[in-house]
Amino acid sequence: MKASRLVERRVRCTGASIILASLLLLELVVLDKAQAQAVDPGVRGGPPGGGGPVSNLAADETAFFNDGVLHFSEIITVTGGNNTGLGPRFNSNQCFSCHSQPAIGGTSPFLNPQVAVATLNGATNIVPWFVTAAGPVREARFKFNPDGSPDGGVHDLFTITGRSDARGCSISQPDFLPAGDPLSGQGGNPNIIFRIPTPLFGAGLIEAINDSTIRANMETDSWKKRRLGIHGHPNAHISGTANTSANDGTITRFGWKAQNKSLLMFAGEAYNVEMGVTNTLFPQERDETPSCQFGNPTPNDTTNFTPSPATFTAVLSDIEAFANFMRMLAPPVPGPSTQSTVNGFAVFQDVGCSQCHTPTLSTGAAINSGTASNNSAALSNQQANLFSDLLVHHMGSGLADGITQGGAGPDEFRSAPLWGVGQRIFFLHDGRTSDLVRAIEAHASDGSEANTVIRQFNNLATQAQQDLINFLRSL
Numbered sequence: 001m002k003a004s005r006l007v008e009r010r011v012r013c014t015g016a017s018i019i020l021a022s023l024l025l026l027e028l029v030v031l032d033k034a035q036a037q038a039v040d041p042g043v044r045g046g047p048p049g050g051g052g053p054v055s056n057l058a059a060d061e062t063a064f065f066n067d068g069v070l071h072f073s074e075i076i077t078v079t080g081g082n083n084t085g086l087g088p089r090f091n092s093n094q095c096f097s098c099h100s101q102p103a104i105g106g107t108s109p110f111l112n113p114q115v116a117v118a119t120l121n122g123a124t125n126i127v128p129w130f131v132t133a134a135g136p137v138r139e140a141r142f143k144f145n146p147d148g149s150p151d152g153g154v155h156d157l158f159t160i161t162g163r164s165d166a167r168g169c170s171i172s173q174p175d176f177l178p179a180g181d182p183l184s185g186q187g188g189n190p191n192i193i194f195r196i197p198t199p200l201f202g203a204g205l206i207e208a209i210n211d212s213t214i215r216a217n218m219e220t221d222s223w224k225k226r227r228l229g230i231h232g233h234p235n236a237h238i239s240g241t242a243n244t245s246a247n248d249g250t251i252t253r254f255g256w257k258a259q260n261k262s263l264l265m266f267a268g269e270a271y272n273v274e275m276g277v278t279n280t281l282f283p284q285e286r287d288e289t290p291s292c293q294f295g296n297p298t299p300n301d302t303t304n305f306t307p308s309p310a311t312f313t314a315v316l317s318d319i320e321a322f323a324n325f326m327r328m329l330a331p332p333v334p335g336p337s338t339q340s341t342v343n344g345f346a347v348f349q350d351v352g353c354s355q356c357h358t359p360t361l362s363t364g365a366a367i368n369s370g371t372a373s374n375n376s377a378a379l380s381n382q383q384a385n386l387f388s389d390l391l392v393h394h395m396g397s398g399l400a401d402g403i404t405q406g407g408a409g410p411d412e413f414r415s416a417p418l419w420g421v422g423q424r425i426f427f428l429h430d431g432r433t434s435d436l437v438r439a440i441e442a443h444a445s446d447g448s449e450a451n452t453v454i455r456q457f458n459n460l461a462t463q464a465q466q467d468l469i470n471f472l473r474s475l
Contacts (some may be wrong), residue, residue, distance in 0.1 A: 001189055002291070002320060003406075005128075005383070006199075006337070008327050008445065012027075014271060015239070019160050021047050022052050022417035023117045034455075036339065037053075037370070037437070037462060037465065038437055038462060038465035038468070038469045039437065039466070039469070040142065040435045040436040040437050040469055041469070041470065042423075042473075043102075043423055043424070043425055044335050044473050044474070046335065047474055048102035048103035048106075048423065048424055049102060049103075049201075049332040049333040049334065049335070049422070050102065050103050050105060050199075050329070050330060050331070050332045050419055050420060050423075051102070051103025051104045051106070051201075051203040051329075051330075052103075052329075052330050053065045053104055053328050053329065053330055054204065054205075054328050054329070054331075054379065055330065056367055056377050056378045057328055057376075057378045058376070058377070058378070060224070060368070061328055061368065061376065062325040062328075063371065064321075064328065064415070065324060065328040065329075066445040067321055067324070068321045068322060068323075068324040068325025068328070068349075069104065069325055070321075071316075071318050071321035071322060071325065072093075072095045072096055072099075072104065072105075072306065072321070072322055072325050073094065073095070073096045073104070074094065074095075074318075075093050075094045076093050076094065076166050076275055076277060077093075077121075077165060077381075078093045078160050078166040078294065078296045079166070079296065080165050081167045082295055083139055084273055084300065085275075085276070085277040085278065085300030085301065086277065087158055087159065087160035087162060087166065087169075087275075087276040087292065088158075088160050088166075088171060088173070088276060088285070088287040088289060088293075089155050089156035089158065089160075089167060089276050089286060089287050090115065090156050090159075090161055090274065090275050090276040091137075091139050091159070091273075091274045091275070091277065092117055092274060093117055093120070093155050094113075094114060094138070094275075095124075095270075095406065096111075096323060097113040097114075098137045098197040098274070099139070099199070101423065101424065101425055102423040104196065105199070105201055105325070105326070105329045106199050106200070106201065106424075107108055107137075107196065107197045107199045107212060107399040107419070107424055107426070108136040108137040108196055108426050108431065109137075109425075110134075110424060110425060111133060111134075111135065112131060112132060112133055112134070112135055112137055112306040113137070113390055114127070114131050114137055114138075114158075115127055115131060115132070116168045117158070118131075118157075118158055120163070120166045121163040121165060122162050122163055122164045122173075123158065123160065123161065123162045123163045123395075123458025124161055124162035125157070125158040125159060125162075125173060126142070126173065127162075127176070127261065128173075129176065129179035129180065129182055129188065130179075130182060130185045130188070130192075130194060131157065131182075132178070132182045132183060133390065134183065135182060135183050135185075135426075135431065136196045136425070136426040136431030137197055138157075138185065138194045138195070138431060139154050139156075139157070139194065139195050139196075139273075139274065140154065140155050140157060140174070140176065140192050140193075140194055141153060141154055141155065141192070141193050141194070141195065141401075141403055142155050142174075142191050142192060142323065143191050143192075143193065143259065143402040143418060144191055145151035145400055145402065147388035150404070152341055152403045152404060153403070154273050154274075155174045155405060156273075156274075156276065156286075157173065157176075158173065158175075159171045159172070159173055164295070167291065168291050169289070169291050169292035169294075169445075171287065171292060172293065176188075176192060177189060178187060179395055182353065184432040184433065185430050185431065185432055186209040193401040193402060194428065194429075194430040195256055195429055195430065196416065196426055196430065196431040198254075198255065198416075199332075199417075199420050199424070200326045200329055201330065201331055201419065201420050202330065202331030202332065202384060202386060202419060202420075203253065203254070203263055203326040203327065203329060203380060204241055204263070204326065204327035204329065204332060204366070204379050205363050205368075205384040205386070206253060206254070206380055206384060206386060206390070206417070207234055207253070207254075207262065207263055208316075208363035208364055208365075208366040208379045208384075209253075209361050209362070209363050209364065209382065209384060209390070210363075211242070211250055211251045212362055213362055213364070214242060214251050214253075214361070214389070214390050214391070215242055217250075217358055217361060217389055218242060218389065218391060219289065220320060221355060223253045224352070225354060225355050226448075227452075228352045228355060228451075228452045228453055229449050229451065229452050230352070230355050230393065230449045230453075231449065235320075243258045243390075243391055243392050243406070243407065243408065244389060245261045245412075246406065247261075251390070252406065253390045253414070254266045254468075255405075255414070256413055256414060256416075256429045257392060257403075257405040257408035257412065257413055257414060258390060258391070258392050258406075258407070258408065258414040259405040259406050259408065262323075263322075263323040263326045263327055264281070264319060264320065264323040264345060266323075266326070267319040267322035267323045267326070268280070268281030268282050268319045268325060269281070269282060271318065271319055271322070272286065272384055275288070276313065277300045277301055278298050278299035278300045278301065279299050279300065279301040279302070279317060279318070279319045280299055280301070280302055280303070280317060280319070281319060282299075282361055283298060283299040284298070285298065285424035289372065298448065301318045302317055302376060303316070303317050303320075304316075305316060305385040305397060308319075316367055324325070326381075328378065328379075329472060330420075331384065331385065331386070331419055331420075332419045332420030332421070332423070332475070334422070334474055334475050335422055335473075335474040336474070336475075338469045338470070338474075339468050340466070340467045340471070341474040342465070342471075343464070343471075344368055344466075344467035344468040344469070344471025344472070344474075345471050347460065347465075347467055347468045347471070348373070348463050348468055348471055348472075350456075351453055351456040351457050351460070351468075352453040352456060353453060353457075354392055355372055355385075355391055355392075355453075355470075356386060356387075356388075356415040356450070357387040357389070357408060357416075357418050358386055358387065358389045358418075359385060360383050360384065360385050360386075361384050361385075361389075361390075362381065362383055362384070363379060363381060363382045363384055364380070364381070364384070364437075365380045366380045374423060385419055386417040386418075386419050387417055387418035387419055387475065388415040388416065388417040388418065389415050389419075390412070390414060390415065392407075392408045392412045392413060392414050392415075393413065393414075393415060393450075394409075394411050394412055394447055394448060394449050395411050395412065395413050395443065395445075395448050395449070395450065396411055396443075396444070396445035396446055396447040396448025396449075396450075396451070397445050397446045397447055397448075398442055398444070398446070398448070399413070399428065399429070399442060399443070399445065399448070400413065401429065401430070402433070411447060411448075412427040413429060418475055419475055420475060421472055421473070421475050422472065422473040422474055422475045427439035428442060433440060436469055436472060436473065437465075437469060440454065440457060441454065441458075
């Protein structure tokens with residue numbers, strides 16, 4: 001009897017030991033996988049991969065590009081100078097301040113200029129909780145109005161109140177409280193969402209891609225896309241086949257939700273929304289408080305109808321110059337290939353990333369800026385290695401911003417072009433992370449078209465994951 005009980009106890013102890021050992025082994029495996037996960041090497045070093053003009057520009061195109069650079073770099077004041085019209089509400093005072101990483105035309109820099117511009121020239125603005133020196137340039141949108149109706153519009157961070165060139169203006173900043181995490185922008189006031197600047201490199205090539213090319217790519221590998229759960233949901237009011245303009249039915253392609261049709265429209269909207277400068281496309285002030293107008297003509301930015309302009313620079317409006325600069329801005333130059341990046345591109349395709357982030361689309365025939373008959377050699381019939389299908393996709397509850405623009409709903413975004421991603425600091429539409437691995441993981445959430453792709457990424461061997469990350473940082 002005693003011997004039997006002893007054997008039973010030994011069996012129980014042995015069984016418990018096996019279970020404990022198994023749990024410890026499982027824990028070690030999980031821990032090992034967590035420790036061995038791919039690591040973002042960070043912003044790629046070396047010379048900037050962008051900022052210059054497209055190669056093979058004609059002489060007139062080069063002149064327009066150089067003029068655009070000057071306009072893009074100008075600091076706008078309220079009154080008292082040649083470049084006036086800032087405010088009454090604004091997010092920054094210069095295009096370059098938001099588009100400067102890794103060079104002019106890029107995106108948020110390492111040092112956020114919004115912190116300094118908040119109190120420039122005596123302005124009395126309080127820096128919002130989600131704007132930090134080490135964080136991204138951000139704009140804020142409100143989901144709902146105080147009465148509960150949909151809002152979705154940009155609420156500028158700063159006012160010109162207190163500035164030495166805006167004496168007599170007294171208006172208040174929006175209420176952005178309660179605060180959340182300053183760097184990620186997460187938490188805090190649930191009615192506020194954020195957007196960071198989109199890079200502008202290669203924008204002219206994107207503008208020159210024919211609608212038929214985008215539509216044909218949308219149908220390519222349709223069975224693979226269905227298997228992965230990928231379908232470019234249209235940002236459309238008419239036709240329902242791609243994200244199209246409600247005005248003429250052609251495909252819109254610029255902005256986080258592919259909401260803008262052209263670079264000129266993109267420039268005009270940004271000038272008015274981000275700097276408060278009215279223009280021929282957006283001629284009304286967003287805040288018409290009389291004491292904050294100072295007699296500036298409206299629109300502030302127009303074509304210069306001087307009798308005998310010495311050069312075209314005296315004629316062009318700022319928004320036309322901005323559009324010319326963006327149109328002829330070269331695509332990013334990738335870093336050198338390695339065996340890891342070559343392997344990573346193969347992995348990128350195998351797991352399905354390329355089904356939304358299409359590696360290459362061809363441009364059509366783009367008109368040269370100096371003639372109505374000759375095509376631009378620099379922009380026509382070129383291979384644009386943008387890594388985007390320019391369509392909008394459901395990205396799920398984790399990335400949903402609750403904002404509808406055109407036919408792009410609360411969780412829908414354009415496939416962000418990935419060229420130049422190797423030298424970007426902040427990722428996703430709101431800049432919530434600087435870690436490329438975390439940005440990839442954030443693509444997976446309830447309702448996202450990327451769920452299967454991210455699951456396949458997570459199932460990769462650690463080295464394959466690292467090769468993919470290294471490939472992205474080489475772009």
